[in-house]
Amino acid sequence: MNKIVVCTIALLTILAAPAHAQTPASTAAKSDDPVVQTRMKRKTASDTYSSAVAAARKERDAKVSAAVDAAVKDATATGKDPIVARRNATSAARKASKADYDAAVRAAKKERDAAYAAAGKTSTTQAKP
Secondary structure, X not given: OHHHHHHHXXXXXXXXXXXXXXXXXXXXXXXXXXXXXXXXXXXXXXXXXXXXXXXXXXXXXXXXXXXXXXXXXXXXXXXXXXXXXXXXXXXXXXXXXXXXXXXXXXXXXXHHHHHHHHHHHHHHHHOOO
């Protein structure tokens, strides 16, 4: 009896799941509503910013990783502690690459803020009372 109830509940749950599915996001992009258009522009700007910051982070991590690998290899060859060498090399490489990383993030932030401002201006000019 209990197995039948459990199987029935599981079957109904599986069949009811498609009824709760949301509409695709592509229909929202075709909206004429200025608020929706503004949000879509802001989302695009945020996605661009995120990808630019991720690229800058990836580049910085590659530089740090190369410096750390070289320091560990050198420490192992000279008989020094590789853990300490890794820590020191990571700190030095991050400090050395901080200016380039911050400049890339700052430039991406300026682009994002300009896109936000442009999206806000078009929203207020298109809105009709």
